[in-house]
Amino acid sequence: MPNARAYHLTRRGILAAGGALGLGVALAACxxxxxxxxxxxxxxxxxxxxxxxxxxxxxxxxxxxxxxxxxxxxxxxxxxxxxxxxxxxxxxxxxxxxxxxxxxxxxxxxxxxxxxxxxxxxxxxxxxxxxxxxxxxxxxxxxxxxxxxxxxxxxxxxxxxxxxxxxxxxxxxxxxxxxxxxxxxxxxxxLKSKQFADAKARFEQAAERLRKAAKARPGIKVLIGSGSADLFYISSPERPTDLKYFKELGVDIITPSKLDATGWFEELSWENAAKYEADIIMMDNRTGTLQPGDLAKSKPTWAGLPAVKAGQVIPRVTEPIYSYAKCAPILEDLAKAIENAKKVA
The missing domain is CATH 3.40.50.1980 (Nitrogenase molybdenum iron protein domain)
Structure with missing residues (x-):
């Protein structure tokens, strides 16, 4: 995100961190x-x-x-x-x-x-x-x-x-x-406790499972999205900690072609929600963002997306709780989604 926007945030800047923030939240960090x-x-x-x-x-x-x-x-x-x-x-x-x-x-x-x-x-x-x-x-x-x-x-x-x-x-x-x-x-x-050791081991096992799933299903494309009333935000995998790691493990994450000035995401009108073909969609789970159930009722173009029709939409924990116990399930859930995904895009 350009320095000029790091301190003077507009409504669009508020929607930058991790893909798109919910209503009433904003970007400010680093x-x-x-x-x-x-x-x-x-x-x-x-x-x-x-x-x-x-x-x-x-x-x-x-x-x-x-x-x-x-x-x-x-x-x-x-x-x-x-x-x-x-x-x-x-x-x-x-x-x-x-x-x-x-x-x-x-x-x-x-x-x-x-x-x-x-x-x-x-x-x-x-x-x-x-x-x-x-x-x-x-x-x-x-x-x-x-x-x-x-x-x-x-x-x-x-x-x-x-x-x-x-x-x-x-x-x-x-x-x-x-x-x-x-x-x-x-x-x-x-950090020498059994509880810590077990949580870290689970995280490492989850990472290996995701690596194997991505390698076994190289054609499965994953889109990272966030929904608001007017726009569908597609996140770039280059900066957020979770998406960077997914890519490192071999997950094929779609990179938007027209990022906004912050470098975090691309804004799409809902009429253009089908711009990118994806087999799995990970949707921002934060309070204030529109969830798949909301979108199904209000956005016809959302309901028509191949991944949505196939039931291949999972939550994205956009702001992870950075403990091994909380991050292991994030990797496990994505691995499971890739393992079970049908090629629809």
Whole structure:
């Protein structure tokens, strides 16, 4: 995404990250590819020694003791939770309009969390300060832009506690997973536990299954889409962590021919939804995007797509929860879809 758009986001820019964001959410994120820098791990939840962690901006967060009052972007908080690290507050999609946990909340009990903001642009600085935060953690999709930390209040927010920002684009899924695990370990997670070993082994087995499925079915083409009322967004596989990894494993992902200026996706009117022939469609599962059931009722061109008629549409976890336990099923589901797909395009 061009630098000019990294800080001045239009409605179209809001729809950029990972393919297309739902209504009321937006792009703002990133970092420096630094998967080797890791956390220095000085101290843990069991001792009071100094703590530090070098993030993907190249910034080192430091504290006199391992942070315990942690506030994080919801999806990142959910990943930390899977490693046994609980946060005090969250910001980002956490609760649906029906009062249920958002997909990005993972296994967290949201009733026990202080929700500082539930949609793009919301971040209650007063509530944040009241939590006496010792660490802020979020993702980055574009360089030096912090995911779901509003620009207008960013300076106030960052003055209240050290911050860590981890890349959610430009690197592949294993690299993103490794970074969250490094952070969790620095905060006291036990990466030598059987639970961690089993989750990582399942992820690695899922990756191998997807590699074999892609190799066995080389003609199966996969389209990555996201639906809004007016447009069908087709994501490029070049930047998101999940799509980069799928390609590395051999999955034939369709690359749009006319990307918008951000380089993330191509916009199609629904009249032109059939521009690309696909055997499988992966559709953005985030709150605010139109789901296949909605599209079937309102978009005749959607219903006519070969993959749709064949029942070969699966969800795409556009913003993965970067724990091995949560990412393994993503690979397994895609592998299963490719293994069972009919050639329809």
């Amino acid at each position: 970092g420096k590819d630094d998967t080797e820098n890791g956390g220095s791990g000085k101290g843990s939840a069991k001792d009071a020694g100094p703590w530090s962690f070098k993030d993907d901006r190249g910034t080192t967060a430091e504290a006199k003791a391992t942070p315990k009052n942690i506030v994080a972007f919801t999806g990142t908080a959910a990943a930390l939770y899977d490693y046994g690290i609980q946060v005090k507050g969250v910001f980002g999609p956490t609760e649906t309009p029906e009062g249920k946990p958002d997909v990005q909340a993972g296994d967290m009990d949201i009733s026990k969390l202080e929700i500082l903001g539930n949609v793009w642009g919301e971040f209650n600085v007063e509530k944040y300060a009241a939590l006496a935060p010792e660490l802020l953690v979020t993702d980055m999709w574009e360089k030096n832009a912090l995911w779901y930390v509003p620009d207008q209040s960013k300076d106030k927010i960052l003055k209240l506690a050290p911050s860590v920002a981890l890349k959610a684009a430009e690197i592949n899924m294993p690299a993103a997973l490794a970074r969250r695990a490094q952070l969790a370990e620095s905060l006291g997670a036990d």
